[in-house]
Amino acid sequence: MAKIYFSEEHEWISVEGGVGTVGITEFAQEQLGDVVFVELPEVGATIDKGDDVAVVESVKAASEVYSPVSGEVVEINEELADAPGLVNQHAEGDGWFYKVDLSDDSELDDLMTRAEYDAFVEGLE
Amino acid sequence: MRYLPLSADDRRDMLAAIGAGSVEDLFVDVPQEVRDAAVFDLPDHQGELAIERAFTRFAMQNLSPGCAPSFLGAGAYRHHIPAAVDALIQRGEFLTSYTPYQPEISQGTLQALFEFQTQVCLLTGMEVANASMYDAATGCAEAALMAARVTRRKAVLISGGVHPHYAEVIETQLGFTDIACDRLDPDPVGIEDLIGRVDQHHACVVVQTPNFFGRFADYTALAAECRAVGALLVIAVSEPVSLGALKPPGEMGADIVVVDGSSLGMPLSFGGPGVGLFATREKYVRNMPGRLVGETVDVDGHRGWVLTLSTREQHIRREKATSNICTNSGLCALAFSIHVAMLGETGYTGLAEVNHKTAVQLAKRVATVPGVKVHAAAFFNEFAVMLPKPAAEVVEALAKKGILGGVPVSRFYPSYPEMENLLLLAATETNSAEDIEALVAALTEVLR
């Protein structure tokens, strides 16, 4: 059963069997507007928590995506190359960015639950 | 003060509306002592007539290449500019507009730049081109930085055939980064071995065709070697007219092509402003520096153009931008583009032929001057000759006879005694048979 966590940088990570799927949240995609390009990490790359591993671009903005966990990138969402709009349509589903084999499960403890994240976002508005 | 419309009454009324006693009061935030200390040892305003006279006096101290047989090249080539080009770029709508940030009222500039980008792709044989760089030298430096971004490598190899100014600008820029610069010695006879030197540490190899000394090489094999070791091949071209006669860099396998566009559309103007053409492969477009114009539609579905992929640029990406370039060389790109449009396919290839054959005639005639040795078998519109005495002295003596007889290589490489007698001679469509004979006669006399 997958469990989902959220970061203060507006990433989500859904973890199942030691592999996390990472994307940006619904709130983040709304703030960005139409996504036109997503630069993803390379499969096989070793990443540390907090590294800027991806860039998501709208027409007038480019935002770094910081990895919520450490580990090795095992898969990237190839579909985003041709259809970056997926991030707008299904930010927390088909618009995922990459999958990472977690090297330290305890890092998840620093992240928020959905309820905590919703409250965090409310505090921003 | 003919450029200032406000009258004394206007100023008084406006100050009243602001609630200020004087214009000086508006500068209250500037420290008083600083304002008081600002005394300028400069003349007061002048009328048009006085200014024209002053510049005519400056001009009279120069020998204009338009008034003398001129065989100057070394990266800057004098061509005839059709009258329509200058007339069109002086239209205020082109001349006095800003960067096309508001596409609804900038479609003229945007469409022209889209056409320019297309022309650059066609001429170079590449897939995408930007809306211009300052010049070829800065374009080469940007190409080296771009190659380092693409490959994530920290070394650049520069051929000894690359124009020394391009090489120096690359070296200067890279000297402020952690990217190493391996610049080979000048290569007037074409013996350097680039294939043997490029390796998996290099982000790119920078070469030039025709090179600074007028020689060609087919870089197809070098391109293959670059691909094998994962480096990019950057090909610079200092004479775009050559692209009408020679195999285009894209066909040889270039990854980035940089061209000095100042041969077409704009006067030499002592070397600036010019324009750098910059083209690459589609897969590298997001690593490209500079502005890009792209096609789209408006809300009514009509085709139109906008600046696009702007997230690469400084005003959005700030310290992570692909370059700090902002103002580029828009009007010069337009001038280049109009000249190319005037030429068309037959005019462009025809111009290349006239240039080449004028240079062949020049080489043939100069080779008859006792003591002169022409240095290349194949060339486009420029070649090197070895003289029996220092080229700088010869050029100076020719200038006294009213002939601008080439560029001495020692001007760029003062510390290479073996090149002291080497002279670069260029010919274009502006050189007549009489020009060539005048040079031959004067050179014979000077070398006697």
Next chain:
Amino acid sequence: MNEIHVAASAPVGTVTGNRGLIVEEPLIFEQGTDTGSGVDLPEPFDVPDRLGDFRRTGPIGLPGLAEPQVVRHYTRLSQKNYSIDAGFYPLGSCTMKYNPRLNEKIARTPGLGDLHPFQPVSTAQGALAVIHTLAGWLMELTGMAGVAMSPAAGAHGELCGVMAIRAAQEAKGNPRKVILVPESAHGTNPATAALCGYSVVAIPATAEGRVDIAALKAKLNDDVAGIMLTNPNTCGLFERDVREIAELVHGAGAFFYMDGANFNAIIGRVKVADLGVDAMHINLHKTFSTPHGGGGPGAGPTVFSEALAKFAPLPFVKKSGETFELVETRAQAGADAQPFGRMKGFHGQFGVMLRALSYAMALGKDGLKQASGDAVLNANYILARLKDTLSAPFEGPCMHEALFDDGFLKDTGVTTLDMAKALIDEGYHPMTMYFPLVVHGALLIEPTETESKQTLDLFIETMQALAAKAKSGDSEFFHAAPRLTPRRRLDETLAARKPVLRWSQKAD
């Protein structure tokens, strides 16, 4: 790759799709013939070619048009452009002043415009005299010790300045690591610092729109190589504490780069050397009236203090007796100069320098002072007359540009962008929008000194009427603007998602 077609329908129901003076114009690649040409060339010499195996084998693919077709094409394109010649262009931080036609005439003087960069310097003494004379004006106007004339634009001048700073720090033994940049800075500042191997640390602004001195003090240390500060700043305000800032920066062993983008506000009134500046670029295409040309060419000569002058790049002009020398190589530079390298091919933007000198001579010291005074007066007039209609985030007086935020549009459903698009229909080029980033929905208006009071009054009335219309709740009117332009709002998302960056032959 190319999915976009020319819409066949006419916007207002004409047969051609044209609307009077606004004429639809196809791409040049959609016109012409294979053999057409707008030039007649001389006959080539009757000699065999010497191209060896390097001959081009295929066609280039250029269309062939006769001269009248080319002239009409570009004339029609020109009619789709807004320009300073045609109307008010209050684009903040861009100094869109009138571009005198005398400058164009001067730049085309035979014997100046047509000089070759590598003709013997003995035959180009007049050209070197022009560069030397303009350099003299720039040094006198700024009170600075030296000037690099070769940078090609403002950002290139910034690069020159920060390169000189790094060279000077290296000469002292340590290049250091950081450049401080206020958060209100132009994007070129951080991009430039990064190109010189520095990381950027931002300094916050105070509620007054100026540098926060306490924050600056906290960030100054042995790692800081220099500060890049725009003054007057991008909020249109003069940094009152600029001399204190310079002292603090110098006290920390760092250098003070002043971004000269806004020099037009103070030219002829302030010598920046007296502010403690070590380097500043001057945009000749802003302050010295040379045309912007749809995005260049410009020029960005960079003035230097005594401490940095010897690091100025090649080439430079030296006068010895009555003769001008062009120093192009390190070997020529002499022992006292330590040029950090070369920034550009040839000798700089000579054609732009000719125009700038023509402008400087036309105005003279009295005219330049009047010009900056009128520029500041015009901006303050706009600020005074619009501050109750729009919302002004900071107290005046302002310098040569007036900054507003989008507070006046709160709850109207109209954005700064919508306002700008409505202005286009009214016949204006919009002001700079959403910059500086330190205020919300910024509108930055720079009228320049070459606008009449009558022009300003009409603009002010237009802004007042548009603001009233926005507040009246008619947001649809704004969302649909512009309506009267050759093209209406363009789909920038489509352009970025599926980039079409060149014309290609469509497969039929």
